[in-house]
Each structure stands twice: as structure tokens, then as C-alpha cells.
Amino acid sequence: MKIAFIYIAEPYQCYHTASVASALAAIPGCDVTEYYSFPETIDHLARIRRALNVPPLPLLPFPRSWKANILKRARRLDQERLVILRENVEELNQYDVVVATEYTAGVLKDMGLNGPKLVLLMHGAGDRYVNDEHLVREFDLTLVPGTKVETYFQDKGLLQNGASRIVGYPKFDVFEAVRRENAVSFSNERPFALYNPHYQRVLTSAPACMDTIIKGFKAQNDYNLVVAPHIKMFHKGFGIRERLLQRQQSPEVLVDTGSNAMLDMTYTSQAALYIGDVSSQVYEFLAIPRPCIFLNPHKLPWRDDPYFLHWTLGDVVDDPADIMPAVARAEERHAFYRPMQEKLFRETFGEPLLGASQRAADAIVSFMNNV
Structure with a gap:
């Protein structure tokens, strides 16, 4: 054959x-x-x-x-x-x-x-x-x-x-094999949050929220930040978007616009907190249940919409000004969401995982x- x-x-x-x-x-x-x-x-x-x-x-x-x-x-x-x-x-x-x-x-x-x-x-x-x-x-x-x-x-x-x-999900088999290659570390040894915006214009939170998130994380002392958008965000613009975003990098903010780690679950497996909008990578993150925050700057009517089922797994923030307060309470709020995270993960990927x-x-x- x-x-x-x-x-x-x-x-x-x-x-x-x-x-x-x-x-x-x-x-x-x-x-x-x-x-x-x-x-x-x-x-x-x-x-x-x-x-x-x-x-x-x-x-x-x-x-x-x-x-x-x-x-x-x-x-x-x-x-x-x-x-x-x-x-x-x-x-x-x-x-x-x-x-x-x-x-x-x-x-x-x-x-x-x-x-x-x-x-x-x-x-x-x-x-x-x-x-x-x-x-x-x-x-x-x-x-x-x-x-x-x-x-x-x-x-x-x-x-x-x-x-x-x-x-x-075969990707879990691949991650199990490659996971030893990449460890994300920051000099201050704090845990890191992952910001993973999607690329579609009508859904992405990046234009409304990116600057607020980066400035907010630079001003607090609990987390570092990894900014790793969907790779298709950089299809257009002849590299200008990548260069502008990379200028925001600092000792506590890692900006990734195209490395292997964006693709192989390095960030989703190691982050302590997920911040995103509609990327399916949140489900990879939930292989280990952890706190999530979802961003809705477009104020989409998402409740009871099956296309936003994952938004039931963490707090949903409409106003960019409310993002950092949501980050501060995310760990405390996780106990409320964890049972649904575990249930929906099983329905999405089945068992056994590998x-x-x-x-x-x-x-x-x-x-x-x-x-």
C-alpha cells in the first residue's frame, strides 16, 4: 500500500x-x-x-x-x-x-x-x-x-x-519524545504566564490587549511572561509585525515569533497560567489542569455558543483594564474551573493520552x- x-x-x-x-x-x-x-x-x-x-x-x-x-x-x-x-x-x-x-x-x-x-x-x-x-x-x-x-x-x-x-492526539506522543530538549527559564526564576493570541482578525485579542499585557507583567512581581502568538499572525506585513513585537522583549518578557517552542508544546506544558482567546493550544495546556484567562475585547456573545466552549474553563475578560486583576486572582479562581477542565479535556482527547x-x-x- x-x-x-x-x-x-x-x-x-x-x-x-x-x-x-x-x-x-x-x-x-x-x-x-x-x-x-x-x-x-x-x-x-x-x-x-x-x-x-x-x-x-x-x-x-x-x-x-x-x-x-x-x-x-x-x-x-x-x-x-x-x-x-x-x-x-x-x-x-x-x-x-x-x-x-x-x-x-x-x-x-x-x-x-x-x-x-x-x-x-x-x-x-x-x-x-x-x-x-x-x-x-x-x-x-x-x-x-x-x-x-x-x-x-x-x-x-x-x-x-x-x-x-x-x-x-498524536502531538502528545511527539511532545513526550521532544520535551527534554527545551526548558523555559528566566533569571529571576519566577513561573511564567503564556499569552497565546490567535491570528484571525475578528477573533484575536492582540491589537486590543498585547500592550496592556506586556506593560502589566513588567509592572508586577509574580510571573514572567512568554508572548507566543499563533504562527499565522506573521503571514503578512513583510516581517514588520515580528520586529515591532520583538522590541518589547525584556528580562521578564520573552517574545517568540517563530521558534520550535511555539510548535511543540514547550510553552503550553511549562506555563503556570494561560492567557488567550480562541487558540486550541489551550487544550494542550490543560493536559495538566492550570489557571486560564480568556480575552474578549470584541465583546462577542459567547455564552452557550459551542465554538467558545473552552471559555467556560477560566475567567473571561472583556475590558483590557481588567486583565491584570484577573491575573492576580487566577490561582484562587482555579479551584472553581478545574473539574470542568478535566471533563472537557477527556472529551476532547480521550484516553489514554499517549x-x-x-x-x-x-x-x-x-x-x-x-x-
Whole structure:
């Protein structure tokens, strides 16, 4: 069975799927090849495989036209992704299975993918509406982390043309392997809070809250601060946004705009406090229940909205002026939220926490043996 894993976005995708590709490659009869779009993917895949102590897999760049290169230079990465997929359909048609972790790959069927079975290895925690989630219908097999996401997809009618399997979250397997590499430390040895804003303009708290948070943490003595936005926040702006943010760094404020630690759970595993808006990384943080604060400067009507379910796991702050008072009481408030954190984490990722990579690989083989 010939299987292609496709990495069509930034290297964060590696941490969701590389361990599954390796588990599949170890199963007799499975021939796995990986394709990448971003050159940085090469180093991340090598890093993961060293940590897992498994051999590298055949790795090929997606051939790129002049049009794709222009779009990349202009940082029109969503359009670039579609161009690359369209230009490589025939290359992928030689496989029995194509595995992706982006909903976007569902467009391959309309582009002429007619030989392989298309498998979605979902990443994220499923609380947020994504405008291309309708493409889940195009996948022949959808691998989800837990019951929460599977139920959501079923209720939305997104699994009507395919099958689903609950496998857990392979990224936890990768983190277990790489976690010894990175320890976050500050010279003052205080614990640190993580500020992890999303990138979508209508949801992100960064424009309204970033300066208030950084100034507030510099003025108190309980926590250090790590500012680690979603990597896609820096798609546009030709690097200006990164440089402006990095100027805010100080001995008690670490600003990260692109290191491995943004991608591999280094910050979410070690932070004492999470501050964010709609990023699914909060669920990675809750592998160990800890205090959370959620920011709502847009004053969205979030209560009873399933897309904001994670906002029930900590205090929600509408006014930036109230952020630092919420930080001061976060530890005390955590006892109220901890039971719900534990419950929702289990529903999101299932149990046991580790072993999802092998479960996903076995699910793909089982599915193919029965079609």
C-alpha cells in the first residue's frame, strides 16, 4: 500500500502527523512518502524522528510553478496552498492513500484526485468554527481526537460521505519524545504566564490587549511572561509585525515569533497560567489542569455558543483594564474551573493520552483492508 503524507502549510503540521507516518511505515506492506511545501519542514521532521528514535522517511518537495512562488513571496499563503495542490494532483494520484491534516486538502477531489483514498488526520480541539470545515465531507476517512469532535462533525452532517475513528492526539506522543530538549527559564526564576493570541482578525485579542499585557507583567512581581502568538499572525506585513513585537522583549518578557517552542508544546506544558482567546493550544495546556484567562475585547456573545466552549474553563475578560486583576486572582479562581477542565479535556482527547500515533496508523490500515 502506497501512502502519501502531505504537509501543505507551515511546519506546525509536522507535530500532528509525522509520528503517524512513522508508525505506518513500520507496518509491513506500508510504503510511506512525505511531501512538503515549506523548506523548514525538513528540519522539523528530522528533529521529530531523532526524538522518536525512528528512521527518516522518503521526503519530496512539491514541485512549484512560478505562480506558486510569486504567491509565497507575497505571503498569500492560502492561495499558494491551492495552487500547489492543483499542480500536484497527478503526482498524488499514484498513491493508494493521501493523508493530510488540513481541511483544505478536501479540494483535491474536485481537482481530479480519483485514485487514492483521502484521509483527514484532524488537528485542533474543535471548539472554533472554521470556514472550510465543510470540506470534511470530501474525506473518505476522518481521524478525530475524541468524542467531542466526532459528535460535532456528525451533528453538522460532515461525515456523511465517509467514516470516522477516534484515535486521540498524536502531538502528545511527539511532545513526550521532544520535551527534554527545551526548558523555559528566566533569571529571576519566577513561573511564567503564556499569552497565546490567535491570528484571525475578528477573533484575536492582540491589537486590543498585547500592550496592556506586556506593560502589566513588567509592572508586577509574580510571573514572567512568554508572548507566543499563533504562527499565522506573521503571514503578512513583510516581517514588520515580528520586529515591532520583538522590541518589547525584556528580562521578564520573552517574545517568540517563530521558534520550535511555539510548535511543540514547550510553552503550553511549562506555563503556570494561560492567557488567550480562541487558540486550541489551550487544550494542550490543560493536559495538566492550570489557571486560564480568556480575552474578549470584541465583546462577542459567547455564552452557550459551542465554538467558545473552552471559555467556560477560566475567567473571561472583556475590558483590557481588567486583565491584570484577573491575573492576580487566577490561582484562587482555579479551584472553581478545574473539574470542568478535566471533563472537557477527556472529551476532547480521550484516553489514554499517549499512543494516538499507533492508533491512527492502525485505523488507516484497517480502513484500507475493508474497502
